[in-house]
Amino acid sequence: MTSLLFTHATVVTMDPAQPLLQDAYVSVDGPKITFVGTARPFGDYDREIDCTGKVLMPGFVNAHTHVPMVAMRGYGDGNDLQDWLNHYIFPVEARWDDRAAACCADLGLAEMIASGVTCIADMYMRTGVIAQRVAAAGISANLSVGGVLFSDTFDPGTDHDCIALRELTEQWHGYDDGRILADASIHAEYTSRPAMWDWTAAYARDHGLGMHVHISETRSEHEACIARHGRTPIQVLDDHGVWDGRAIAAHCVWTTPEDWAVMAAKGVSAVHNPMSNLKLGSGIAPIPAMRKAGVNVCLGTDGVSSNNCTDLFGDMKLAAILHNGANCDPLALLPGDALSMATVNGAKALGRHTGVVANGYAADLILVDFSRLNLTPCHSVISNLVYAAHGCDVVMNMARGKVIYENGEFLTLDLDRIRREVEGYALPKLFG
Amino acid sequence: MTSLLFTHATVVTMDPAQPLLQDAYVSVDGPKITFVGTARPFGDYDREIDCTGKVLMPGFVNAHTHVPMVAMRGYGDGNDLQDWLNHYIFPVEARWDDRAAACCADLGLAEMIASGVTCIADMYMRTGVIAQRVAAAGISANLSVGGVLFSDTFDPGTDHDCIALRELTEQWHGYDDGRILADASIHAEYTSRPAMWDWTAAYARDHGLGMHVHISETRSEHEACIARHGRTPIQVLDDHGVWDGRAIAAHCVWTTPEDWAVMAAKGVSAVHNPMSNLKLGSGIAPIPAMRKAGVNVCLGTDGVSSNNCTDLFGDMKLAAILHNGANCDPLALLPGDALSMATVNGAKALGRHTGVVANGYAADLILVDFSRLNLTPCHSVISNLVYAAHGCDVVMNMARGKVIYENGEFLTLDLDRIRREVEGYALPKLFG
Numbered sequence: 001m002t003s004l005l006f007t008h009a010t011v012v013t014m015d016p017a018q019p020l021l022q023d024a025y026v027s028v029d030g031p032k033i034t035f036v037g038t039a040r041p042f043g044d045y046d047r048e049i050d051c052t053g054k055v056l057m058p059g060f061v062n063a064h065t066h067v068p069m070v071a072m073r074g075y076g077d078g079n080d081l082q083d084w085l086n087h088y089i090f091p092v093e094a095r096w097d098d099r100a101a102a103c104c105a106d107l108g109l110a111e112m113i114a115s116g117v118t119c120i121a122d123m124y125m126r127t128g129v130i131a132q133r134v135a136a137a138g139i140s141a142n143l144s145v146g147g148v149l150f151s152d153t154f155d156p157g158t159d160h161d162c163i164a165l166r167e168l169t170e171q172w173h174g175y176d177d178g179r180i181l182a183d184a185s186i187h188a189e190y191t192s193r194p195a196m197w198d199w200t201a202a203y204a205r206d207h208g209l210g211m212h213v214h215i216s217e218t219r220s221e222h223e224a225c226i227a228r229h230g231r232t233p234i235q236v237l238d239d240h241g242v243w244d245g246r247a248i249a250a251h252c253v254w255t256t257p258e259d260w261a262v263m264a265a266k267g268v269s270a271v272h273n274p275m276s277n278l279k280l281g282s283g284i285a286p287i288p289a290m291r292k293a294g295v296n297v298c299l300g301t302d303g304v305s306s307n308n309c310t311d312l313f314g315d316m317k318l319a320a321i322l323h324n325g326a327n328c329d330p331l332a333l334l335p336g337d338a339l340s341m342a343t344v345n346g347a348k349a350l351g352r353h354t355g356v357v358a359n360g361y362a363a364d365l366i367l368v369d370f371s372r373l374n375l376t377p378c379h380s381v382i383s384n385l386v387y388a389a390h391g392c393d394v395v396m397n398m399a400r401g402k403v404i405y406e407n408g409e410f411l412t413l414d415l416d417r418i419r420r421e422v423e424g425y426a427l428p429k430l431f432g
Numbered sequence: 433m434t435s436l437l438f439t440h441a442t443v444v445t446m447d448p449a450q451p452l453l454q455d456a457y458v459s460v461d462g463p464k465i466t467f468v469g470t471a472r473p474f475g476d477y478d479r480e481i482d483c484t485g486k487v488l489m490p491g492f493v494n495a496h497t498h499v500p501m502v503a504m505r506g507y508g509d510g511n512d513l514q515d516w517l518n519h520y521i522f523p524v525e526a527r528w529d530d531r532a533a534a535c536c537a538d539l540g541l542a543e544m545i546a547s548g549v550t551c552i553a554d555m556y557m558r559t560g561v562i563a564q565r566v567a568a569a570g571i572s573a574n575l576s577v578g579g580v581l582f583s584d585t586f587d588p589g590t591d592h593d594c595i596a597l598r599e600l601t602e603q604w605h606g607y608d609d610g611r612i613l614a615d616a617s618i619h620a621e622y623t624s625r626p627a628m629w630d631w632t633a634a635y636a637r638d639h640g641l642g643m644h645v646h647i648s649e650t651r652s653e654h655e656a657c658i659a660r661h662g663r664t665p666i667q668v669l670d671d672h673g674v675w676d677g678r679a680i681a682a683h684c685v686w687t688t689p690e691d692w693a694v695m696a697a698k699g700v701s702a703v704h705n706p707m708s709n710l711k712l713g714s715g716i717a718p719i720p721a722m723r724k725a726g727v728n729v730c731l732g733t734d735g736v737s738s739n740n741c742t743d744l745f746g747d748m749k750l751a752a753i754l755h756n757g758a759n760c761d762p763l764a765l766l767p768g769d770a771l772s773m774a775t776v777n778g779a780k781a782l783g784r785h786t787g788v789v790a791n792g793y794a795a796d797l798i799l800v801d802f803s804r805l806n807l808t809p810c811h812s813v814i815s816n817l818v819y820a821a822h823g824c825d826v827v828m829n830m831a832r833g834k835v836i837y838e839n840g841e842f843l844t845l846d847l848d849r850i851r852r853e854v855e856g857y858a859l860p861k862l863f864g
Contacts (some may be wrong), residue, residue: 390824
C-alpha cells in the first residue's frame, strides 16, 4: 500500500465543511484519502508532491460517454442527424471487433485521463473489452451495454444485449473493490420494447445494479413516445420499474416538470451533455429548472463523435454559461453549481464515494497548474477552474490513490502502442 | 528581410481556389506570403519549418477585445450585471495608470498569441500604451478609445475621448505599414450623445478610419434606445452617419431584420461574442439569420472579465454549436462557417489583407499540432480544428512574417518580466 502526501496545495474540496483550503495538506493511503487540512499530518510518506502554484481537486466524473467512439471523431460532420447516423455512424459500428474496440477504448481513456477524468459512466458495445481496458488504465467506471431491442418478440435467454449484461455482471461487477460496476441499461425508449424494460428493471433489482438510459434527447423522440404511449419516456419507463434503483438519465433535453417530479422522487440523476446537445441540434436542456425541482444533475461529454472531444472542462464551462444566456439571467447557474455537476453530483449519480476531497473518500484527485497564462491572475479559484481552465492545464491525475498521469506522461497506458494499434489496425478495419 | 519556407504542411487556406492542401509548401518573404502550393518553390530560404503532423492556417482575428481587462479575470463573478459593473469593474477601471496598463496589456497579448491570435480589434482606455505594447508584441491591431459621453454638453476640443482619439490617430494610425490602425469609436448608444456621434463619424470620414461600437448587447439597452429615439441603436447611429465607412458592431444580440438590412447595405460587420453573451446573460445573437441577411459576421472573445479567457478556439467552437442547439438544427452553422468567422471575416471587418493563406496576403500564420490526443484520429481537418482543438494545441504563431511564439516560448515578450510587473505592481495598484 503506497502512501502519498500533497503539500502546499490550494484545495477545492467540494466539502461544504471546508470548501477551499490554502497551503493545505492532503494525505492518501492506498486507494483512499486519509487527511485533509492545513496542518501537516504526522507520519512519513512514500512520496510527497509539492503543489505550490497548483490546485488540487476531485477528478471529474464524466457521467455519460461512449468511449470507443473516439475513433469516429468528426466522421460525417456536416450532415443532418439521420444521414449522419445511417450513412456514417451505424455502418462503422457494424465493423467493430474486439481488437479495434480495445485500442480505441485505450485512446479514449487516455484523452479523458489527460484532461482530468477519474470516473466514467460508459454505454457501448463490447463492454467486456472496455472493462479490461478500464481495469488496466486505473480509473473507475460504471459500464453498461447499449441495450437495443427493435423486435416485438423478446427472449432474455437469447437476446444479445441480455447475454452481454449477464456476462458483464458476472465477470466485472464489483471488480477491484467496486472500481468497475455493471449498470443495467436501456438504450432509449424508442429503441426498445416494454418486455425488455421489465426484464432489465428486474435484473437490476435482483443484482443491485444501477440503470443507464438515454432520455428525451430530441424533441421528435420525446413526442413520438407521447404519441405511442400517452406518456413521456421518463413516465412510461417509470411504469415499468426502470427507476426503482439508482439511475442515470442522459440528456433529458425535452423532459417536463412532471418528469422532474418523478426523477426527484425516485432519485434519478440527469446527465447534462451540453456540447453534444448543441452540436447535434437537440436543444437546450432546462437545467436550472430541473435543479430547482430537486433533480441531481451531473455532467457528461457524450461520445466524441458528437462533441468532438472529451475535455469535461469544456462541458463544465458551457453548462455554467449556456443557461445564463438562454434565460437572460447571469445568475441562472453559478460556477460552483457547474463544478458540483462535474464532480460530487456525478459521484452520487454513479453511486460512488468520490468527487469530494475529504477523509475516507476515494483518492480520485487531479492537479491543475494555476501558473498557466489563462489562469493568471487568479481572483477566484472556482471562477478560474470553471470559466478559464482547459483539460491541458491538468498536470497530474490520481485514480484510487495511484498516479496514472503526470506532466504529460501516462503511467498505466502505452501511448505509442495505442497509436500504432489505432492507426495500423482499428482505422483500416473500421473505415476501410 | 527574412525568408522562410513551411514544408510538408497540411494547409487550411480559407482560399476558395484551393481550400485544403496536403503535404504543401508555403513561403514567406518579409511580412508577406509569397507562395502556396504542393510543389516546392525554387530558391533558398533563411529557415525551413517541417510541418509534418501539423496544420498551417491563418492566425485568428479576435475582432472585439479589451486587452488590459485580463487583470480582472474572474473578479466579481457571481454578482448580477449592475453590481458586477458598479462594485467591481468600474472601481478598478478608475485605478489604471500607464504602468499597470502596459504590463496587463502584455499579459493579455501573451495569452492571445499563445492561443493563435495574430490580429485584434481592441477598445479600451490608455490606447497609446496599448499601441506601444502591440508594436512590441508584433501582432496587428485596430485600436479604439472606448468613447463615452454622459454629458449633454460636448466640446471636442476638451472631451477626453476626442483628445485620446486624435493622439492615437496622429501617433499610431498606419504604424509599421498599417500593422496598427486607429479606429474611431463610440462605446455604445446608451453611453454617449448625438453630438459625439456626429463628431466621431465626421472624424472617421476625414481621417479614413474605421468605426467600432457596442451594439444591442442587452435587451434592456436595445429597448431603452427605442423608447428614447423611436429607433434601434443600429438605426439611430445610421441617421448620424456612423456606418458610412468600414465599421465593427460588437455583440448585436438584440438586432432586428431591419438592422441587418442596414448593416448589409452599409457593410457593417457584426462581431459575435458568444462566450461573453452567454456568461453575462445577454442572450443568444441570431447569427444564422444575420448571415443569411448578408451581414459579415466575425468573432471576438470580448474582455477576459466576461469570458474568462481569450482562447478564440473556444468561441469558435461555441459559435459552431450554439446556433444548432438554439435552432434545433444541426446544420444551422457549419464548422467551415465558424472558421471563416474567426479568420477571413474578421480580416474583412478590420480592413486587413490577412486571414487567408494565399500569395500576397500578410504572413499571419499559426501551426496547430495535430498529433495531440484530442485531434486523433483526424477524419476532417476542419471538424478537428473547430470542434476539438484548443488554444494550447498552437505550437507556432507568425505575425507579419516574424515568428513571435514557438513551442511555448515567446520571442517578442519577456514573460517573466510581465509576470513580475503584473504581480508586483499592477495587481496591488488595481485591487489594493
